[in-house]
Amino acid sequence: MNWSTLGTGVYLACSFFLFLLGMVILRENFRSRVNRTTAFMLFFGGLGALFAAVGTTLARTGTLTAGAAYENWYNLFYIWELFFPALLLFALVFPRETETVRRWRFLRYSIFLPHLFHIFWVSFFTSPEKLSTSLSLEQFGPVAKALLSPFAYVFRVIALFLAVAYKFHIRFFSLVNLSYAALAIGLLFARQAAFPNLRVKSQVRLILAGLGLAMALYTAAFILPALFDFTLSEPLRFALTIGALVVGCGAVGWAILRYQFMDVRVIFRQNLVYFLSTGFLVAVYILSVAQLARYVRNVLGAKTPALEIGFILLALVFFQPVMEKLDDLIKRLFIRQRSDFRNLMERFSRELVSIFDLNQISARVTGLLEKELFIERAVLLLAVSDAQGTLLTLSSGNEVLVQNVSSGDPLLKALLSRKQPTYLDTVLPEKTDEGLARLLVGVGAKITVPILDEGRFVGLLALGEKVSGFRYSPEDMTLLGVLANQLSIATANARLYAETLEKQRMEEELALARQIQQNLLPARLPCSAEYEFASYVRPSRQVGGDFYDFMWREPRLGFVLADASGKGMPAALLVAFLQATLKAEHRHDRPIGEFIRSINELMVANTSPEKFVTLFYALFDPLEKKLFYSNAGHNYPILVRQNGQLEYLKKGGTVVGCFEWARYESDCMHLHPGDTLIVYSDGLTDASNHDEMFGEERLVQLALESRHLDAKGVKDKIVDAVETFTGSVPPFDDMTLLVMKTR
Template sequence: MNLTFLTQLIYLTCGVVLFLLGFLIFRENTAQRLNRITGLMLFLAGLGPILGAFGLLLQQAAGSPAQIDFTFLDRLYHVWELFFPQLVLFSLVFPVEHPVLAARPRLPVLLFTPQVLHLLMSLVLPDAGSVQSLRQSLGLAQNWPVLLQPVKILLRGLAAVLEFAVTYQETFFAAINIAYVVAAVVFMQRSYFRLKNPRVRGQTRWVMWGILTSLALYALAFLIPKIFAFEVERNLAQVLTIASLLIGSGAIAWAIIRYQFLDVRFIIRRSFIYSITSGLLVGVYLLIYTKAKNVVEAVMGVNLPLLEVIFLVIAVIAFQPLLSLMEGVIERWFFKGSTDYREFLQTLSRDLLSVMNLGQLQEKITGSLRQALGLENVYLFLEDEDETAFTSIITTNGRPEETRSDVISTEVRFRRDGQFVPLLSRIESPVYSEDVQPQLTQAQEREALLRMRPKLLLPLSQHGRLVGILSVGQKLSRQPFSYEDMTLLTLLSNQATIAIENTKLYQSKLEKQRIDEELNVAREIQRMLLPRHIPAAPQCEISAINLPSLEVGGDLYDFVELPGGDFGIAIGDVAGKGVPGAILMSSLLAVFRAVAARNIKPSAVVQELNAQIARTTNPEKYATFCYAVLSPEKQQLTYTNAGHNYPILLRSNGALIELTESNLIVGVCEDMVYGEHAVAVNAGDTIVFYTDGVTEAQDENRREFDTQRLFEVIARYRHLSAEGLRNRIYEAVLQFIGDMPQSDDLTLVVVRLK
């Protein structure tokens, strides 16, 4: 096999491959401008090597180039030169269409003008001899009448210009072709640097550098020698041309196989590739077997049947593992990646399992889908926390996401009580936006839909309830969505729906855990702050109970032993539940204990307590508080009530008195002046302090326990000790609410004078 035959084979193969690629791309979507331009570019690119192969074949058949008339082939070569303006046109529409095409619709005509002129010149005046013939036919060498001398001079000048143009046409048009190549590379490179989608970047990178390298080699072999008037050795020119063809056609084929260039799919199917792999393995096996058999026969002079058995055993043992290994390599190189939709769905499913945040889930789904299908934009609308609207952040500068650096974002909301959300709730499959938009009469929703620039809308529903909306923009390649694309989107919408629901459940679980942990902390704070032991008081019985609710309120109580046998009792209820309420309670108790230890009047204690709380917290942090000082020696109860539930005084004779004197709650007004009140108490009297968790406890009919029932319980069990009365009140409340949960802390302090 000599170089000429190899060159013919490669020329012909590359030409046919380029023809087939052009046909496949053109057939994929004939209505698409990019497909038409790319298909024609590849047709013209394939014409060159086919003409080259045909020329070499004619030369080989004739035996000498001098015996062949290449005029027809030369003229066809000038047709092939139309590839260069077609390349520039391709660079203006790929990967994204350049605005200059819309601004100057006649630009394609101007691009082709030089090559068309060159083609016409090659047909009319192929060489300088044709210009001489034209001169002779016009009789420019003969004498003309005096009156026609100006015409003769003009014609001779035109003939000189034509002779110059014909003589240097190859150099001139070679320079134009190189300029076209440079312009095409510049246009594609500028578009490439603005791209963000990895798949489109991969397509553009392979196509751009493949074409650039291919044309650079071709320019070294033919164009540059024409410009600078030197010749390249024939074999070197053929090698450069072969490399140019292999790189150019190979880059485009690889972009199609690996990155689905222009969405041309299944051009090389797995079965076809695997069949070739199996055939190659069988061929290698037969070649090795034949060579080994020939060597053995040549060395030993006999035919060894044992050799066939050995090779058969080797084939049985090694063939399948080798085939599996090669198929694995092919799978990784040719079919694995984001463009393999089965692999994409599997990978996305695994990734979604680890995403437990709705924001991250939104980014993962939209980003993965945008890369897999090469889309301009993808938006996932999710429900707001109040479940009244669906919201997403969209870009609004009107340019494809993949080619901009100045992203302008805005929030778009579609309310459940609007038209858009109910309309999609009734749809179970992907729908084109142009079918939805005419049904919207609300201007705000129509405008929002236009800003989104969707091509498809996918409702994400779970058990008949809409949980999300997927807005899918058009493809960067401007190709229509295929059946495979629609299948992928349908499967993806199902996965996304499940992922959204799972994420919501997980976040609800996390929120519940957070609340539980917060409540546990609040309970622990409350437990540590409340008195662990009730101080011993010789002249009275004291019993107290605090039962935190599930939400843990801010109930508190405390006791202070004062000089002279006096005894301080404090009870309160801070605003807020959980940790915030517990923190306020701890602050209030700390201030109270510091102030009450100075043995000052109840009004002074509450007044200073109010000032401290008002200065250190905001107005939303307040508390009800009651502080009473019991003096058995004086037989007097002095108290200051700051908006707390009225204490109840049970006389030894059974009379019930509600101590209704009260003031403003603490923590609201720093300068508030609090008054105090005194009431006489005797042996056998009982004072009941309580929080609203007692009187506001509700049964299943939402009726409250109220103060009247509390009076009845106290009156019924007035003969009991302080602890006994406390227990009966608590039991009465529990019996009243039944199976209803305890909605607030329940705190009781019962003091009985001996």
């Protein structure tokens, strides 16, 4: 095999590759200027390789010799040089048109003018030296010669100038091609730094490297010999040319397979597999079946059509398996990269397992889509729905956008009814200045992907145009549908995780508040020769609204039991305020009624009307055995005399914290040794099992039965009875019990 045969094969292979790729790109989106420009650039590149293959074949076979036919064929070869202005235009429009091209539209066409003029000149002035001899005056007479002689001289001068200009043009026009290529490479290099998509940057860098090396080889093979008038050996010229084509085509092919150049990897791979499968079967036929048929014909002396028929049947059976094997081979060799959709979803699923922050999920998924699918902009809108409508929140960098969308929004209904990736223009209403339509149009959405969790709307993916200008492929749509399902799970997990963290934080805060509230209760109960106390507190939640405290006003002992409205933290805060107020006001020596009235006024001034407190306050004089008290809307404390007589401490007034005008009475009880005073909150008597409440009657009965016990014994008997009665039913309200026993 000589150099020309090898060169012809490489030329044809590169021509086939470039034509196929150009057709795929052009067919994918003919309306896109980027696609058209890229396809025409590849077409002219493939045309050059095709012309080179045909010219090499004709020269090797001697079909063309020097003469008019040779000159016409050689001049036709110049058409491929339109590749260079197409390359420059590609540098101006990929992946998006520059501002210069958008503003000066004529520039897109003017860059082709030098080459069109070049083709016109070499086509119609193939032999300019003939012009100088075309006007002969020999056939004219003396008078005509004298008259035409000046014109003939001028014509010969013009012809001589054109001949010199033609030779100069042919020799040095390659500098124009070189300038176009250098300018295109420089533009791509300068623009790639501003490309937002990292994958597009990788594409451009790879193509730049391939173009630069290919142009260097092409320059060494053709431009330098033309400029400096020297001739390369045939093998060296073929080697440089083949190297330029292989490097250029290889860079484009690798950019497709590894970096999804122009987003045609899948389509191109399918076409390539089809042609390779066909070529493989044709090669098998030529190398085996045809040779076997010839051998059988020589042996038998007759044709055997059964071999051809059998091969056709086998080809029909094995064509699809061969295609699948080739497809798997190509994917294993070239497409083991991260952007394979199955690998992509597996990797994304693994990442989502460890991401529980909605902002991080949004940043990860939008970044992945922009990088892997070449989308100009992808945004994730998360929804919080209620009876009034849906609140969509978009976080993009430092931008936070919140949009209220009514539950009856027509666009939202249309998207939810489809439950799959949808082109926005197919469902967009006429009015786009309100609701969801305004939001999606504002972010430049072209595709919308609803995210549903068991039929509940949880968000929306809004995707812009592709950087390549291509439509979304069926494979893209499948990926987006799977991604929406993954996002549904991820957002649900993130929200659940956030709720768990919030609950944990609240529990920690409540535990701290409970500890603080426990510390506010008396660490030790007062006890003397004249009296003793026992107490029990059980909040229905971490913190409660019940409390008791002791305050000395020598020689008297003051004590209080209060029950704040509500439960949990609000009630605990109200209790803390009340406790601080009680301690501050207790320093003033005033009658009990005035003391409670002062507390009430402070509560009214500093709390809302729905926040109130019931309380029982008493002041015990151990020397005189007198108990002064006031009951502000609280459960009546039970006084059990040693002889079993019952008395209820009712004197006082209304609850504290509601009415500024409220006034409070007080009373005095004489206590005797062995008397028992039981002060409690309503949570004790309201404690219930599955059928009924514990009730005041049971409490009174227990008080009578345990009156002979000490304070702790009375408290334990009552608490045990309540816990036995309620069983496993948790308390509905805070329970507080304070028992005083006189000695």
